[in-house]
Amino acid sequence: MVSSEHTPIIDGFAVVADIGGTNARFGRINLETFELDRIQVFPCADYLNLTDAMIAYREQQDVPLEHVAIAIACPAESDSIQMTNHHWQFSVQGTKRALGLKSFIVLNDFAAAAMSLVTLDKKEQKKIGGGHKHDDAPKAVLGAGTGLGVGHLITLPNGDVMPLPGEGGHADWAPLNEKEWAIYEFLSHRFEGRVSAERVLSGPGLENLYQAIAAYHDRPVPPLRAKTIGARALSGCDAIAVEAVEQFFASLGSFAGNLALTLNTRGGVYIGGGVVPKLLPMMANSEFRARFEQKGRFCNLAESIPCYVITAEHAGMRGVAQYLKQRLQHRAQRKQTA
Template structure:
């Protein structure tokens, strides 16, 4: 197979960079490989590593990356990689190099998901053609939307909604807010609704209860909460889901997302068994005079493997179709 028959797609977060080869005729993916971003000084280095280890040619490349994509200069939010889109294309001799925001890709992935890859958490039925929202907690907090155009094509609306102000709703949350403010200054949603946010909630709640504890990783907090051996860890996860519910409900109201609110990212799927007994859905629907609107909107957790890669592939597929139509 020559390079012109496939593309390479990547989903690059603050921690991991996932790569795959995408067949341009069938749009099937293979040769999936995950790299730790910290192991590579630059994006070019990890592209070369994938090329060399998988024995693929790099001609057509499309990547989703965890930061704003609004100019030629890319600066990752939660990692040190910086690059010029034109510079990478030229230095690596690429025929195509598409860069999009990671939650534009997450939004595009929704249309690739099969019913068994979406776990519904409350609400009614999807209204076809209605706007959709997607959010995901991982190294940071990503947010995006997806709208359907009159011709039936879909268009992602990336943004930086993870960096809006976090709004406490009760006395305990005000204590968490004060703790985070004292540590970081401004309190954004990402400071709470992310892997590092889970770690911060744990310390904030320990401070609230006057209980000295050592810091724990998000993975350890989740494990201890699920096992039931640590009541503070369980309280932390429950608080995380309560705040996530409020935030997701706000997204639902922003665009009346009767197409659903979709949760991606690495944190929530690992804690799914605690989500059902949390206040996630109650807080999602707790919207005062607009609670009926929120109650009708379904939420889904995306359980599909490599959803971000699929979203990049879907974006590339649609871009190629649009280019072919114009010719």
Template sequence: MVNETEALAPDTCAVVADIGGTNARFCRINLTTFELDRVQVFACADYPTLTDVMTAYSREQDVPLEHVAIAIACPVDTDEINMTNHHWQFSIRGVRKSMGLKTFKVLNDFAAAAMSIVTLQPHELKQIGGGKITPKAPKAVLGAGTGLGVGHLITLPDGQVMPLPGEGGHVDWAPTNEKEWAIHRFIHNRFGRVSAERVLSGPGLETLYLALADYHGRNVVPLSAAKIGQRALSGIDTLALETVNQFFASLGSFAGNLALNLNTYGGVYIAGGVVPKLMQLMATSNFRARFEHKGRFCQVAEAIPCFVITAEHAGLRGVGQYLKQSLQQSK
């Protein structure tokens, strides 16, 4: 990163944030215990700039801004940041200088999700198949929400960890059977190119519902992802249940591909807003079978565990971990 930092004191508290296209979630974090407090959510549309919302948080929570780090839902490759789904644009150096910050770090939201893995306790993870993790092996993280986020985490020789952000949610979606080819055609006719995110996201769940209705020759009223999930969980809508099962089957194939990319014997971790709400149906779905269905490499996939992250505000803890590590490296 291009940011400058100062050395970290043992009792340092910092302000971290998770910035999406709709909401900006801020909190204070203790960089020793990773305890969070003074959590506040702001609507991005209510503030002209990032610095405006940072100032509002500091004023309303009576928290000084010294060490600050944010995760943001867009690429972070240079000093200039341009949000993908919102109008905020800023210079990292410019914000640090104008706000008088000792430290200002910016990272991609799924880099933060990857960093959160090392802060999680066993009770904050629900294992879905596979064996035991190899602690220093590569890890993968993915999450379905408004979009499909993807990242990896590797352990360096000195024991520090480094996130590998990317745009893996925008790779091509690969159908594996006749029904999925029909879904692919339906989505292609609507949107053109069919990316994984078109299927594996909240909006993707809504599209899957319509695609499967078309496959079965049914006329249905479009439903929100939340409503589809509710109807599937209650068992009152067989099409909704089929939609969720198809979502998990495709998620399993995609997660298995991620596992093979870097031989992630450290585990594959699932974040995001969609999966935790539907976990009751995950165990009876084809998620794990599709994860392991990798032909000659099925034994590799079978050994790799998957986990659903159940911790609240894991992304904010990941931002804190990244900041803590950066400050330690500056000593």
């Protein structure tokens, strides 16, 4: 979690954005009501850098760029930002100067996803399996998209919330049965000896699973995009696609359960990203929850922790807006007590 400066009190509107490896989503937020409008999505590949995309948003939406807060899919702990799954890189202060911004906040995308959890209502989260959440307990959030993002959210003694960004998606993937060891061997040859969770639990990860499972069954298949694999699995017309999605959910359950144990996330484990919501019809009957709870001596703890799929639109932008809102509230409180 990092900002380029102390955020001043500002009136009117700000621009918020959720920058992923594939798309950059921009919106305007009302700083009194915190309602989003002027939402526009730009393919990252269409722009040389973030500055060009921000200028395009300003021109196409006729929205001034003064106060900007963005969530981005990479570590955001210094002035130098380098995206993990895209070529964009920039200086926070350099971008602020180049665009003449009055303030510019940069937040890791899963720190923003964690912040979004406090904005969700019951209709925007679908519970998977059992468990009961404790609202003030730590929460975990993960999301499969272009990559695999991970974050946590903790509640502070004063009632504020603090996101804990991380790079848990790049932890090692652990196979648990014969077929998974075969998948691991296939992928370890492809990725020079190391298989991270992201190589399995992401859009490209689903593509990897499709190829690895086809090889396991000695059935050559053409490379397919994740969108096509998902559609074939949902229709039931492709047995390898069905098995790939089933394997995806089994491994996702194991990974999510590991996150739950890591920080005792009795506040729940929340799943976002672009992949899972599209495959939701197959999740309930998958091994996801069984693998989530399959934690040996700590299965009782895992069983007590609930899981939710985030179905809200633009959760990342809402999260970075919530972070901005909390910063502004702190600033106002300091001014009142000064």
